[in-house]
Amino acid sequence: MDSILAGVQLALTWQSIGAVLIGIIAGQLLGAIPGLTATMTVALLIPYTYYLEPWVGIPMLIGMFKGSLFGSSITAILVKTPGTPAAAATVLDGYPLAQQGKGEKACKMALYASVFGDSFSDIVLIFGAAFLASIALNFGPAEYTLLVAFSLLTMGFVSGAKIWKGLFAMLLGMMLGIVGLDPVTASPRMTMGFLEMEEGIGLIPMLIGFLAVAEVLRQMEYPRKQLATSTVTFSADPADRRVSWAEFKRCLPVMIKSSSLGTAVGALPGISATVAAFLAYNEAKRSSKTPERFGKGALEGVAAPESANNAVSGANLIPLMAFGIPGDIAAALILSALLIQGITPGPVIFRDNPEPIYAIFTALLLANLFNLILGHGLIKVARKVVGVPKRILFPVVLVIAAAGAYAMRGSVFDIQLVFLFGLLGWALTKMAFPTVPLLIGFILMPILEYNLRISMLIAGSVPNPLGYFFARPAFVTLLAVMALMVVLVFKRILRDKQAARAAGLGSG
Amino acid sequence: MPDHVRLELILISILLPVVALFAFWYVPLSIDEPQGFGSDSEVSPRFAPYLLAILMAAAMIGRLLQLGVYKVRGMLETLPDDLEEIGSVEETKRGLVLNVVTSIYGFFLIPFIGFYAASFALVAYLVNRLGERRLWFIGLIGVGCILFTYLLFDELLNVRLPRGAIASFFKG
Numbered sequence: 320m321d322s323i324l325a326g327v328q329l330a331l332t333w334q335s336i337g338a339v340l341i342g343i344i345a346g347q348l349l350g351a352i353p354g355l356t357a358t359m360t361v362a363l364l365i366p367y368t369y370y371l372e373p374w375v376g377i378p379m380l381i382g383m384f385k386g387s388l389f390g391s392s393i394t395a396i397l398v399k400t401p402g403t404p405a406a407a408a409t410v411l412d413g414y415p416l417a418q419q420g421k422g423e424k425a426c427k428m429a430l431y432a433s434v435f436g437d438s439f440s441d442i443v444l445i446f447g448a449a450f451l452a453s454i455a456l457n458f459g460p461a462e463y464t465l466l467v468a469f470s471l472l473t474m475g476f477v478s479g480a481k482i483w484k485g486l487f488a489m490l491l492g493m494m495l496g497i498v499g500l501d502p503v504t505a506s507p508r509m510t511m512g513f514l515e516m517e518e519g520i521g522l523i524p525m526l527i528g529f530l531a532v533a534e535v536l537r538q539m540e541y542p543r544k545q546l547a548t549s550t551v552t553f554s555a556d557p558a559d560r561r562v563s564w565a566e567f568k569r570c571l572p573v574m575i576k577s578s579s580l581g582t583a584v585g586a587l588p589g590i591s592a593t594v595a596a597f598l599a600y601n602e603a604k605r606s607s608k609t610p611e612r613f614g615k616g617a618l619e620g621v622a623a624p625e626s627a628n629n630a631v632s633g634a635n636l637i638p639l640m641a642f643g644i645p646g647d648i649a650a651a652l653i654l655s656a657l658l659i660q661g662i663t664p665g666p667v668i669f670r671d672n673p674e675p676i677y678a679i680f681t682a683l684l685l686a687n688l689f690n691l692i693l694g695h696g697l698i699k700v701a702r703k704v705v706g707v708p709k710r711i712l713f714p715v716v717l718v719i720a721a722a723g724a725y726a727m728r729g730s731v732f733d734i735q736l737v738f739l740f741g742l743l744g745w746a747l748t749k750m751a752f753p754t755v756p757l758l759i760g761f762i763l764m765p766i767l768e769y770n771l772r773i774s775m776l777i778a779g780s781v782p783n784p785l786g787y788f789f790a791r792p793a794f795v796t797l798l799a800v801m802a803l804m805v806v807l808v809f810k811r812i813l814r815d816k817q818a819a820r821a822a823g824l825g826s827g
Numbered sequence: 828m829p830d831h832v833r834l835e836l837i838l839i840s841i842l843l844p845v846v847a848l849f850a851f852w853y854v855p856l857s858i859d860e861p862q863g864f865g866s867d868s869e870v871s872p873r874f875a876p877y878l879l880a881i882l883m884a885a886a887m888i889g890r891l892l893q894l895g896v897y898k899v900r901g902m903l904e905t906l907p908d909d910l911e912e913i914g915s916v917e918e919t920k921r922g923l924v925l926n927v928v929t930s931i932y933g934f935f936l937i938p939f940i941g942f943y944a945a946s947f948a949l950v951a952y953l954v955n956r957l958g959e960r961r962l963w964f965i966g967l968i969g970v971g972c973i974l975f976t977y978l979l980f981d982e983l984l985n986v987r988l989p990r991g992a993i994a995s996f997f998k999g
Contacts, residue, residue, distance in 0.1 A: 481835075481890075481909055482886075483890035484909075486882070486883075486886040487883055487886050487887065490879050490882050490886070493875075493879055494876065494880075497876060497879075501858075503870070503872075504872055506858065506859050507858075507859075508858045508872055508876070509853070509854075509857050509858065509876070510857075511857070532929065536922055536925050536926060536929065537914075539925050539953070539957060540918040540919070540921045540922040540925065541918065543958035709957070710953075710957035710959055711968055713953070714949060714950040714953035714954055714957075714968075715950065715972045715975075717932075717949065718949065718950060718972055718973075718976060719976065721932075721933065721937070721946070722942065722946075722976050722979075722980050722986075722988055725986070725988060725989065726980060726984065726986040729986070731937060731938055731989050734933050734937055735933045737933065738926075738929045738930050738933035739930075739933075741929060742926045742929075742930065745922060745926060748913070749913050749919060749922070750838060750910075750913070751909040751910050751913060764875075768875050771870075772870055775870055
């Protein structure tokens with residue numbers, strides 16, 4: 320108890336509070352710039368933390384990470400340009416809301432959902448790190464394969480009016496996802512001789528091209544008169560500018576479910592906030608009583624991905640704090656910052672040197688509070704920026720998108736990919752192909768293929784390959800849960816059909 | 828037959844041969860079977876592309892069969908039109924021109940004259956094309972844009988944006 324209080328005291332010094340504030344402000348502003356990911360902003364700050372005390376430097380990193388996740392949603396909602404890949408799913412309903420004059424409402428919903436998801440996973444981290452990490456460690460390649468394959472299957476079928484187009488787009492995305500070195504044999508696949516392609520197609524150029532450039536090109540087609548106005552108009556109705564208590568309550572179950580999903584995904588090493596956001600969006604749509612509202616400006620469509628992607632940030636620290644294993648790149652960066660400070664996370668740290676860990680836990684909660692307060696300010700600034708006429712804003716967005724794509728790997732090739740994917744995204748939109756399944760296919764395919772190949776190699780090396788899968792309790796549990804979900808979905812479809820038939824008879 | 832169904836058929840008739848070409852020509856050409864390490868792997872590196880190509884073809888053939896059933900039942904007119912919101916022919920032509928412009932920017936201007944000069948040219952051209960006529964204002968936006976990018980990326984983030992082949996030529 321004494322060490323908890325000592326940790327809290329460390330986090331409540333003015334240096335630590337100031338560090339969280341600076342981290343949040345810088346993160347929110349940098350996160351709003353396309354191409355500058357949360358990971359990149361944290362990486363940029365790491366060298367400077369060496370000169371700071373651990374309870375000052377680490378909270379600053381955490382603040383920056385959380386701030387950039389929210390900052391990226393603002394541009395995703397208002398100009399359809401996610402600042403980081405994690406906000407790509409927020410575009411789906413955030414942007415339609417902005418087009419209806421409800422951009423401020425959507426941004427506020429994103430803010431509340433982000434803070435909710437963050438706080439949820441932080442509390443889980445503080446109280447259940449060791450327990451959750453032990454469950455997460457039971458997940459092997461077989462379980463990952465099952466999880467991802469199921470997500471892809473459901474996504475392909477719920478993506479739009481024409482199932483074949485959704486499936487085709489998803490498969491095309493998966494095809495783009497396998498470009499690069501083969502995960503087992505390391506032989507190049509479809510690289511067309513470009514060395515840059517051996518690393519695979521970068522997620523950043525892909526997302527910027529598909530979402531930002533394609534949309535800007537699509538809108539620049541409009542007659543000049545329309546381009547003299549601003550990108551987004553904000554409704555004067557106060558109801559369209561705030562999230563009412565009733566709306567918040569309506570989104571609360573979605574936020575709880577998405578935060579749980581984000582926390583679970585974040586606790587699994589190797590799955591990013593982007594994947595969590597898309598999975599949560601998919602699940603919110605699948606389980607909604609009115610799935611047809613999704614994609615047209617449903618508040619739940621903003622709340623789900625935002626709470627999930629932010630929940631990942633706290634949950635990523637679960638395996639890190641409990642076992643010293645970083646869940647993803649951001650957690651690995653925080654691990655390196657901790658190591659620089661001479662702190663080695665893992666089971667023994669709670670016994671030997673717990674104060675800095677409790678200080679970090681307190682800083683996580685403080686960062687959420689500051690994110691909530693400062694987020695309102697960022698929304699006000701963003702309102703002014705997007706008030707600029709489209710004919711000025713769009714060319715500037717193209718330039719910043721190109722610079723952001725270059726910044727990640729320092730490669731002109733990535734800038735070219737941005738415009739290539741911009742062209743592809745524009746062409747697909749012109750043929751009414753949905754782009755979301757393509758993006759999800761692209762993101763999930765490398766995870767699916769790698770884990771499938773590894774699990775097949777393992778299964779092939781034992782006498783009874785099927786026995787390998789069914790001897791794993793996590794695999795069997797997951798399979799049972801998925802089968803149950805399929806049964807429930809079919810039951811609901813049947814019930815809806817019967818209800819529609821009954822309504823038809825009634826009216827007839 | 829409704830226009831959108833006809834367009835869908837044209838699309839499938841183009842995409843199906845493209846997928847076949849991909850599977851039968853491009854995959855064997857571009858993905859080598861492993862000879863040394865990994866040659867005894869359970870799954871070939873060509874497995875995933877082949878599987879995806881088969882599924883793509885299956886999705887399109889399935890749609891053709893579905894359209895066939897609708898035609899036999901005389902229900903083609905009832906199919907929803909998803910091409911309503913794709914814009915007019917004029918808009919598509921403008922979009923094509925803009926795609927060419929951005930491609931020139933990304934593929935030729937940036938590698939040759941560098942990021943800043945290329946970006947100034949792109950912003951100036953696009954702002955003018957989209958309806959701004961005041962030359963001083965166009966110049967101001969171009970300069971403002973590259974100044975912002977320079978301060979953010981080169982100065983604050985230490986990301987040196989490409990200077991282009993011309994700069995290296997003058998440096999010798």
